[in-house]
Amino acid sequence: MIAEIIAVGTELLLGQIVNSNSQFLGRALAELGINVYHSVVVGDNESRLVAALEEALSRSDVVITTGGLGPTADDLTREGVSVALGRPLGFDERVWRDIEGFFKRVGRSPTPNNRRQAYVIDGARVLDNPNGTAPGLIIPHGDKTVIMLPGPPGEMIPMFERFVADYLKGRGAGNGIIHSRILKVCGLGESSVEDNLGDLMGLGPNPTLAPYAYPGEVHLRLTARGESIGEARALIEPVERRIREIIGEYVFGSDEDTIELAAGRRLRALGLTVGLGESCTGGLIGHRLTQVPGSSDYFRGGVVAYSNEVKMAALGVKRETLEHFGAVSGETAAEMSEGARVFAGSDVGIGVTGIAGPSGGTAAKPVGTVHLAIAGPRGAAHKRLALWGSRESIKWRASQEALAMLWKYLAPGKDAG
Amino acid sequence: MIAEIIAVGTELLLGQIVNSNSQFLGRALAELGINVYHSVVVGDNESRLVAALEEALSRSDVVITTGGLGPTADDLTREGVSVALGRPLGFDERVWRDIEGFFKRVGRSPTPNNRRQAYVIDGARVLDNPNGTAPGLIIPHGDKTVIMLPGPPGEMIPMFERFVADYLKGRGAGNGIIHSRILKVCGLGESSVEDNLGDLMGLGPNPTLAPYAYPGEVHLRLTARGESIGEARALIEPVERRIREIIGEYVFGSDEDTIELAAGRRLRALGLTVGLGESCTGGLIGHRLTQVPGSSDYFRGGVVAYSNEVKMAALGVKRETLEHFGAVSGETAAEMSEGARVFAGSDVGIGVTGIAGPSGGTAAKPVGTVHLAIAGPRGAAHKRLALWGSRESIKWRASQEALAMLWKYLAPGKDAG
Numbered sequence: 001m002i003a004e005i006i007a008v009g010t011e012l013l014l015g016q017i018v019n020s021n022s023q024f025l026g027r028a029l030a031e032l033g034i035n036v037y038h039s040v041v042v043g044d045n046e047s048r049l050v051a052a053l054e055e056a057l058s059r060s061d062v063v064i065t066t067g068g069l070g071p072t073a074d075d076l077t078r079e080g081v082s083v084a085l086g087r088p089l090g091f092d093e094r095v096w097r098d099i100e101g102f103f104k105r106v107g108r109s110p111t112p113n114n115r116r117q118a119y120v121i122d123g124a125r126v127l128d129n130p131n132g133t134a135p136g137l138i139i140p141h142g143d144k145t146v147i148m149l150p151g152p153p154g155e156m157i158p159m160f161e162r163f164v165a166d167y168l169k170g171r172g173a174g175n176g177i178i179h180s181r182i183l184k185v186c187g188l189g190e191s192s193v194e195d196n197l198g199d200l201m202g203l204g205p206n207p208t209l210a211p212y213a214y215p216g217e218v219h220l221r222l223t224a225r226g227e228s229i230g231e232a233r234a235l236i237e238p239v240e241r242r243i244r245e246i247i248g249e250y251v252f253g254s255d256e257d258t259i260e261l262a263a264g265r266r267l268r269a270l271g272l273t274v275g276l277g278e279s280c281t282g283g284l285i286g287h288r289l290t291q292v293p294g295s296s297d298y299f300r301g302g303v304v305a306y307s308n309e310v311k312m313a314a315l316g317v318k319r320e321t322l323e324h325f326g327a328v329s330g331e332t333a334a335e336m337s338e339g340a341r342v343f344a345g346s347d348v349g350i351g352v353t354g355i356a357g358p359s360g361g362t363a364a365k366p367v368g369t370v371h372l373a374i375a376g377p378r379g380a381a382h383k384r385l386a387l388w389g390s391r392e393s394i395k396w397r398a399s400q401e402a403l404a405m406l407w408k409y410l411a412p413g414k415d416a417g
Numbered sequence: 418m419i420a421e422i423i424a425v426g427t428e429l430l431l432g433q434i435v436n437s438n439s440q441f442l443g444r445a446l447a448e449l450g451i452n453v454y455h456s457v458v459v460g461d462n463e464s465r466l467v468a469a470l471e472e473a474l475s476r477s478d479v480v481i482t483t484g485g486l487g488p489t490a491d492d493l494t495r496e497g498v499s500v501a502l503g504r505p506l507g508f509d510e511r512v513w514r515d516i517e518g519f520f521k522r523v524g525r526s527p528t529p530n531n532r533r534q535a536y537v538i539d540g541a542r543v544l545d546n547p548n549g550t551a552p553g554l555i556i557p558h559g560d561k562t563v564i565m566l567p568g569p570p571g572e573m574i575p576m577f578e579r580f581v582a583d584y585l586k587g588r589g590a591g592n593g594i595i596h597s598r599i600l601k602v603c604g605l606g607e608s609s610v611e612d613n614l615g616d617l618m619g620l621g622p623n624p625t626l627a628p629y630a631y632p633g634e635v636h637l638r639l640t641a642r643g644e645s646i647g648e649a650r651a652l653i654e655p656v657e658r659r660i661r662e663i664i665g666e667y668v669f670g671s672d673e674d675t676i677e678l679a680a681g682r683r684l685r686a687l688g689l690t691v692g693l694g695e696s697c698t699g700g701l702i703g704h705r706l707t708q709v710p711g712s713s714d715y716f717r718g719g720v721v722a723y724s725n726e727v728k729m730a731a732l733g734v735k736r737e738t739l740e741h742f743g744a745v746s747g748e749t750a751a752e753m754s755e756g757a758r759v760f761a762g763s764d765v766g767i768g769v770t771g772i773a774g775p776s777g778g779t780a781a782k783p784v785g786t787v788h789l790a791i792a793g794p795r796g797a798a799h800k801r802l803a804l805w806g807s808r809e810s811i812k813w814r815a816s817q818e819a820l821a822m823l824w825k826y827l828a829p830g831k832d833a834g
Contacts, residue, residue, distance in 0.1 A: 009629075010627065010638075010640075011627070011629055011638065012440075012443075013443055013447075013453065013456075014443055014444060014447045014595070014597060014640070015439070015440040015441060015442065015443030015444030015445070015447065016444065016597065016599070016629075016636075016638065017440070017629070018435055018436070018437050018440040019435070019436055019439070019440065020435050022432070022436070023429075023432040023434070023435045023436065024432060025432065026429075026430055026431055026432030027431060027432030027433065028432070030430075030431045030432065036430065039430075039458060041456060044627065070607065070630065071607065071608045071611070072607065072608075072611050072618065072627070072628055073611075073618055073619060074627045106803070107803075108606060108609075110608070111608040111609060111611070111612045112612075113608055113611055113612070114608055131805065131806065152630065154632070154806055154810060178431070180431060180433070182433070189525060190487065190488065190489065191488045191489075191527070191528040191530055191531055192525075192528060194488070194489050194490075194528070194530055195528045195529075195530070201489065201490055202490060210427065210428070210461065210489070210491045211489055211491075212428055212433075212434070213487065213569065215571070219433075221427075221428065221433065223427075223431070276700075276721065278700070278703075280707075281704070281707075282700075282703045282704045282706065282707025282708075282712075282716075283693075283695070283699075283700030283701060283702065283703025283704040283707070283719065283721065284700065284704040285700065286695075286699045286700025286701075286703075286704075286721040286723075287698070287699050287700040287701040287704050287812070289699065290697075290698075290699025290700065290721075290723065290773075290812070291699075291808065291809055291812070293774070293775055293776065293808055294776075295699075295723075296723055296724070299699075299723050300723060300724045300726070300727060301720065301721045301722050301723040301724055301727035301731070302700065302720075302721040303718065303719075303720060303721075303731075304693065304700065304703040304707075304718045304719040304720075304721065305718050306703075306707065306712075306713055306716050306717060306718045307713070307717045307718055307761075307762075309717070309762060310717060310718035310760075310761060310762075313762075314718070314720075314731070314760065343727075343731065344724075344727060345724075345726060345727075356707075357710070358710055359710065359711075386523070386524075388548065389548065389571055391708065391710055392708055393571060395704070395707070395708070
């Protein structure tokens with residue numbers, strides 16, 4: 001089965017938003033063993049949309065559109081599909097009642113143009129949208145199918161998972177699947193990973209192994225084809241084992257795992273809690289730790305100590321330390337990490353102070369200078385970073401390094417005294 | 418001039434990363450007045466990459482590739498372009514010295530496979546990459562040009578801005594440009610915005626006006642074509658003025674502005690400072706406020722009060738309040754906002770408490786219940802939210818609403834007593 005993705009929206013062509021929907025659909029279709037050879041973006045223009053639909057229908061079995069189902073005059077996917085398939089649109093009372101119900105639930109009222117969203121292609125199956133006003137549609141058309149999904153990811157993704165995946169399985173997707181497993185590494189650069197793994201990197205054609213570098217992480221993607229997910233997993237498993245034998249101490253997780261999840265798992269396993277004293281990261285480390293469901297079991301809280309007054313009053317950083325070594329120094333970071341433990345009543349404390357830029361740098365302490373410190377039952381740890389890039393990038397990498405440092409600090413086999 | 422984008426990487430086809438490079442290039446090329454009719458993704462496969470390059474060269478003037486310039490065996494863009502253009506690759510000593518210099522600067526050593534990155538297409542202009550190891554290349558080829566850029570956005574974007582934009586201008590881009598301006602709205606839904614703006618929504622063909630809904634925001638995109646950026650701006654300006662006459666009190670900014678920037682601007686204009694007491698958002702509001710350069714002028718700091726102990730000890734929330742109303746209540750949020758002021762020594766305090774899920778909800782307080790409170794010189798404000806979606810989405814929307822509430826709290830013309 002061949003599928004094609006048409007993302008509709010001038011804002012995509014002009015780069016005003018990122019095409020995350022095609023990413024989601026690419027992944028979801030691969031997991032179903034469905035090939036995607038074409039992924040197209042068209043603007044809010046009916047004739048170009050109709051042309052794209054006709055071309056897609058000529059070469060693919062399933063055409064999935066995202067976007068253009070909103071209430072406004074430039075939302076044209078309903079009209080475009082109606083023209084491309086030569087099938088009329090009709091007002092659907094039940095869909096309109098669902099839209100009214102959605103507005104009631106969120107405490108707002110529909111406007112007249114919301115009625116546009118209740119128009120349905122003749123013969124289509126309507127897909128409920130509990131997260132918004134635009135219903136999705138599945139339209140069987142000869143031996144082809146057009147599937148229309150809304151553009152907002154918070155509406156499109158649940159709709160795909162609830163209805164479309166099952167529909168495609170029922171259409172016969174799944175004779176052969178592609179399965180990937182990602183091993184995530186921190187503390188080794190991309191070329192060091194490849195050097196360590198040596199011949200393993202030339203692996204193929206089934207499974208294949210490919211490294212990808214991200215800020216502070218390297219991902220190793222193992223991809224196998226098989227008749228079933230079990231067969232694909234069996235091809236991947238011995239390679240994963242070999243990778244872990246070689247660089248296992250750097251592998252913090254797999255697939256959707258994040259470094260904040262990995263650090264949280266180790267805190268939980270050791271029965272330890274953590275508190276934060278953040279300066280230049282401004283709350284980002286707390287935000288990332290609390291993205292993990294259940295993080296309240298080990299995350300107590302923290303201080304965002306942007307001003308020196310807060311560093312002193314809430315984290316007990318000494319005035320002499322600030323005056324002698326500066327707010328951005330290993331000494332201040334160490335006192336912040338100790339202060340974070342006391343403040344949060346936690347076992348482990350993390351202190352982060354640095355210069356995120358774009359201003360505030362000096363010759364001795366340029367923008368990107370960041371000091372990390374950990375205090376806890378395994379003693380004190382300190383790291384000085386020299387980061388580069390934008391303010392956002394420096395904040396992100398500082399949080400990444402702090403979480404990786406916490407993860408390593410909690411490594412099994414280390415002295416817990 | 419017609420350009421085509423080829424993003425190289427199996428991880429893009431399989432949806433393992435989002436194609437943010439094509440977004441950036443789409444926007445940058447539109448600003449240069451260059452049309453993009455095709456934007457293609459190909460995997461790490463030399464023959465498919467060669468085919469995509471040949472097709473692109475047959476229909477576009479400029480072909481821009483991103484990705485596939487890394488050190489590992491699956492980085493094949495150098496080889497693919499060499500084959501498609503029929504021009505050899507050669508080792509470039511100067512490029513290799515730059516790569517060695519990069520490693521020295523970041524305190525690491527190159528590995529043997531980094532030498533792959535020093536191979537250059539015959540006749541190409543080499544683009545320095547101070548942010549990574551892979552240089553870019555500009556390859557004039559008859560009346561066509563191939564431009565090869567690295568995949569990591571932190572390397573690709575600076576390289577485009579430093580070299581490629583000027584090169585394309587020199588090649589004659591700019592006879593006619595497309596310019597967009599985005600007005601950003603909060604406090605009105607997409608269909609209410611369209612209702613308020615009425616006939617303006619049917620505007621066109623030059624400029625056009627299109628609304629886009631995002632969590633907690635609506636963006637109004639005005640797009641004009643002109644001979645120059647000045648001409649395009651002159652077409653947009655009167656429409657922008659009319660929009661502001663109608664819904665100006667909801668317009669918090671334009672283009673790259675964020676709600677955290679808009680709130681920060683009002684704090685700065687009023688000479689006020691802010692402190693935070695965050696529970697369910699876990700530091701996200703502090704993180705967002707501190708994404709803005711110069712935010713230390715008005716952001717003092719805050720508490721991430723995940724445990725009730727921290728809420729009481731650091732924010733002065735009363736035990737009776739927690740016991741009687743619960744941690745997730747308007748009363749607790751109000752005490753957190755007052756406590757945040759005291760803690761941070763700030764004029765304004767924000768308190769946020771809620772249930773981000775996926776567990777922890779009850780019938781009376783389901784997942785997504787969030788209470789926001791502001792305390793400050795204009796008195797107290799409170800808002801109860803009923804959000805839905807994933808934990809990440811609830812945290813994001815809570816932060817969005819809190820920042821929008823702060824922005825409104827600081828609106829000009831309000832009584833500052």
